[in-house]
Amino acid sequence: MGLWARLGAVLFGDTASAGDPNGWLIRAVNGGKTHAGTAVSEHNAMMLPVVYACINRIANPIARFPIKIMRPKAGGGVEEVTDHPLSRRLGARPNDLMSSRTLRKTVQGHALTWGNGYVEIERNGRGQAVNLWPLLPWNTNPVRQADRFFYRTRIDGTQFEIPHDDVLHVMDVSQDGYIGRSPVFLAREALGMALALEQFGAKFFANDMKSGGFLMHPGKLSANAQGNLAKPKGERAGKDQRTDAGALLDRQGGLDNAHRVKVLEEGMKFIQTTIPPEDAQFLSTREFQIAEIARMYDVPLILLQSHEKSTSWGTGIEQLMIGFVRQTIDPWVGAWEQEMNWKLFTEEERRQGYFVKFNMNALLRGDSASRSKFYREMFSVGGMSPNQILTLEDFDPIGPMGDHHFVPTNYSTIENAIANVGRTVSAPPNPDAPQNREETP
Incomplete structure (x- = not known):
C-alpha cells in the first residue's frame, strides 16, 4: 500500500469500491438495489410509515422517562444529587440548543436506524460533565489503533478525534462489541419489499387502477391512428411530443386522464398480462410486511394500529404495555444507563456511587x-x-x-x-x- 493509500486509510478508514452495495457511499446515496428492485438506506427507511411508527414507539418512552442523578445515602437507601453540574440539565436541557427529550429521541432514533447513537460529553476544568451533544452516526465511527481507542467524527466539514470516555455510545446488536449493526441494513430485503409494495400500489392507482398489459392490433397501426392515440383529442403534437404507438399509455393513462373515455383505434384489443392486485393478495402481503418490520423492532402489532394478529401477552392493553416495556424498552434503557453511569462521572464520583436512573414506574404500575x-x-x-x-x-x-x-x-x-x-x-x-x-x- 502506498503512502497516500495509507494516509487515506488513517483519515477515512478502509477503502471500498464505489459500486459495492454494502459500502457507505451506495448506502448514503440510495442504499443500493434490493432483490425487490427498490433502494433501501438508513435515510429513506423512515419513509415507510411502519418504520417511523416503530421508532416512535420505542424512542418516545425513552425520551419521556424522568431521569435523575442519584447516590447512596449514609443511613441506607438513595437520594437525588442536586449539586452536580448536570443535575438540573440532564432531565431538562442537556445543552443550550435542545431539550432532554429532543436529544434522547434523536440519539435513540439513530440507534434504531443506523445501529449506533453517539453523544459527545462536554466537560469542565474538573472533568465533570456539563453538556451533552448528539453526533451524526454517518459521520462518526469508533477507531481502535494499537492501544488507542477513540471516536472519529466530522462536524461542519472538520474532522475531530474524541476520547473514548467522552462519547456515550448506545447500540444494540454488534459483532465486535465496538460498533452496532444497522437494523435497516440487516432487514433491507424486508424493507425493500415493503417499499416495492408502496410503489406498486401508487402506480396501480396512477394507472386508473388497471393492471399492466399490451394492445393487440389486427394489422399495422396507421400513422393517423398513432397520432390520435398519442395525444388527447384537440391537443396538437408539438416538437417535444412523442407520436409513436408506445406513447399512448403515457397519453391516456395517469390520474389526469382517469375519467376520460379511451378509444382503441382500428380494432385493437387490450390484453392484460399482470395479475390483478386482488388476485395477488396485495393487501395481505402489505400486512405481512408490516408484521415483518414490527418483528424486526420487537413492537407489538396492536401498538402500530394493526389488528391482523392478536397478542398473547395477557388479556388487556395494560398487560401488553407492561410486557412491551420489559421486553423492548428496558434493554434500551439499560444500554443508556450503563453508558451514562460509567462515562458521565469522574473517578471520584463513581467511588461515591453516583449513578443515573430512568424512572419507568409510570409505564409499569398497571x-x-x-x-x-x-x-x-x-x-x-x-x-x-x-x-x-x-x-x-x-x-x-x-x-x-x-x-x-x-x-x-x-x-x-x-x-x-x-x-x-x-x-x-x-x-x-x-x-x-x-x-x-x-x-x-
Whole structure:
C-alpha cells in the first residue's frame, strides 16, 4: 500500500469500491438495489410509515422517562444529587440548543436506524460533565489503533478525534462489541419489499387502477391512428411530443386522464398480462410486511394500529404495555444507563456511587385497582412507607412522619412469639414451695 493509500486509510478508514452495495457511499446515496428492485438506506427507511411508527414507539418512552442523578445515602437507601453540574440539565436541557427529550429521541432514533447513537460529553476544568451533544452516526465511527481507542467524527466539514470516555455510545446488536449493526441494513430485503409494495400500489392507482398489459392490433397501426392515440383529442403534437404507438399509455393513462373515455383505434384489443392486485393478495402481503418490520423492532402489532394478529401477552392493553416495556424498552434503557453511569462521572464520583436512573414506574404500575392492592400489601408488611407510595404516584409527600414504616400490632416474629408464650403460660403449682401470702387476723 502506498503512502497516500495509507494516509487515506488513517483519515477515512478502509477503502471500498464505489459500486459495492454494502459500502457507505451506495448506502448514503440510495442504499443500493434490493432483490425487490427498490433502494433501501438508513435515510429513506423512515419513509415507510411502519418504520417511523416503530421508532416512535420505542424512542418516545425513552425520551419521556424522568431521569435523575442519584447516590447512596449514609443511613441506607438513595437520594437525588442536586449539586452536580448536570443535575438540573440532564432531565431538562442537556445543552443550550435542545431539550432532554429532543436529544434522547434523536440519539435513540439513530440507534434504531443506523445501529449506533453517539453523544459527545462536554466537560469542565474538573472533568465533570456539563453538556451533552448528539453526533451524526454517518459521520462518526469508533477507531481502535494499537492501544488507542477513540471516536472519529466530522462536524461542519472538520474532522475531530474524541476520547473514548467522552462519547456515550448506545447500540444494540454488534459483532465486535465496538460498533452496532444497522437494523435497516440487516432487514433491507424486508424493507425493500415493503417499499416495492408502496410503489406498486401508487402506480396501480396512477394507472386508473388497471393492471399492466399490451394492445393487440389486427394489422399495422396507421400513422393517423398513432397520432390520435398519442395525444388527447384537440391537443396538437408539438416538437417535444412523442407520436409513436408506445406513447399512448403515457397519453391516456395517469390520474389526469382517469375519467376520460379511451378509444382503441382500428380494432385493437387490450390484453392484460399482470395479475390483478386482488388476485395477488396485495393487501395481505402489505400486512405481512408490516408484521415483518414490527418483528424486526420487537413492537407489538396492536401498538402500530394493526389488528391482523392478536397478542398473547395477557388479556388487556395494560398487560401488553407492561410486557412491551420489559421486553423492548428496558434493554434500551439499560444500554443508556450503563453508558451514562460509567462515562458521565469522574473517578471520584463513581467511588461515591453516583449513578443515573430512568424512572419507568409510570409505564409499569398497571391499573389503579392493581396498584392499590400492591401498595396495601407492601404497606401492611412494612415494606413501603406512605411517602414512598405517594412518590410512585407522583403525589407530594406528607412530611417526615410519612417516612415511617408501619406493621399491624397483632403481627410478631417467631422469636417474640415464643418469648411471649413463656411469659404468659403459668407453671404447675409446687406444694413444697414456700407460700408468701399474709395471714389474716
